[in-house]
Amino acid sequence: HKPVTEASAVKVPTLPDAQTVTEVQHYTDRLFRFRCTRPASLRFRSGEFVMIGLMGDPDPKTGKQKPLLRAYSIASPAWDDELEFYSIKVQDGPLTSKLQHIEAGDQLILRPKPVGTLVHDALLPGKRLWFFATGTGIAPFASLIREPQTYEDYDQIILTHTCRDVAELTYGRDLVESVRNDEMLAELMGEGFADKLVYYPTTTREESPKMGRVTELLKDGTVFRDLGIDGITPETDRAMVCGSMGLNTDMKAILEGYGLREGSNSEPAEYVVEKAFVG
Ligand code: A2P
Secondary structure, three states: OOOHHHHHHHOOOOOOOEEEEEEEEEOOOOEEEEEEEOOOOOOOOOOOEEEEEEEOOOOOOOOOOOEEEEEEEOOOOOOOOEEEEEEEOOOOOOOHHHHOOOOOOOEEEEEEEEEOOOOHHHEOOOOEEEEEEEHHHHHHHHHHOOOHHHHHHOOEEEEEEEEOOHHHHHHHHHHHHHHHOOHHHHHHHOOOHHHHEEEEEEEOOOOOOOEOOHHHHHHOOHHHHHHOOOOOOOOOEEEEEEEOHHHHHHHHHHHHHOOOOEOOOOOOEOEEEEEOOOO
16 A cells, blocks of 8 residues: 555546546556546547646645646557556656556546647658657557558558667567557458567667667668668658657658658658657
8 A cells, every 4th residue: 555645646636637547567667657548539649649647746835736747648549448658757757756656546637639740640651660769759659559550551660669778678578569469450450460560679788689779770780681671761661750859869860861851740751750758
């Protein structure tokens, strides 16, 4: 049982935008995932984000509480009955210092206004789709690799995930495994759909089969040699990038170097970028 102080810190008075937590799974002292109920009216496109959070501490002067909200990519696909989120835990983070203590049955606030650029609509048709993620930046791709349209629209989907250590790869690894064994997707897409999905995990601070930042492994050609691909070209390749500021800046330069142009909802092109929530 939680100490009373922690429980009171996460108890949210019932608000119009309150949802109920249904499941929480901790991976490391820095990472966890949770699921919650989905508002019946919430429609979103796989890859989009919403604002979620908790009530903040009471103002010492007025005693009033204000919602503490942050942008979180929805990690579950659009067809799922519930919503899933993948989060960092920052011990002095205003929201995640509290959010990391949520348990099934607790309430959280969810503003039902999904937005974002990591959506199929922001890309022109192509043959191969790359997802480049670091850390919790894998969240929108967790949604997109469970989205049938991804497999309808592309011949090959490559998910790269760079993390500090092996334990931080667990969420993505489990997810890829679950997609490959997903009977509903197999029924919908035909057996063998999962062969389209290529998973390319790398670590930077702990020994693993593939070491190094994905940016470096692209620049020196390692990724292409490993996957038996000639390279990335604007004719066939599309890309979505989600991670730290550094990853996003470096990947933009790399993709522009290959001749890909940044797209948006109003002007689709060859790649799109979004910053992962980091605090
Ligand atoms: P590194 O260990 O070399 O910093 P974090 O947990 O700090 O968000 O980082 C997640 C992963 O992203 C780490 O493996 C980190 O590598 C990597 N990373 C950080 N900056 C970049 C970048 N500019 N390009 C590619 N990978 C990066």
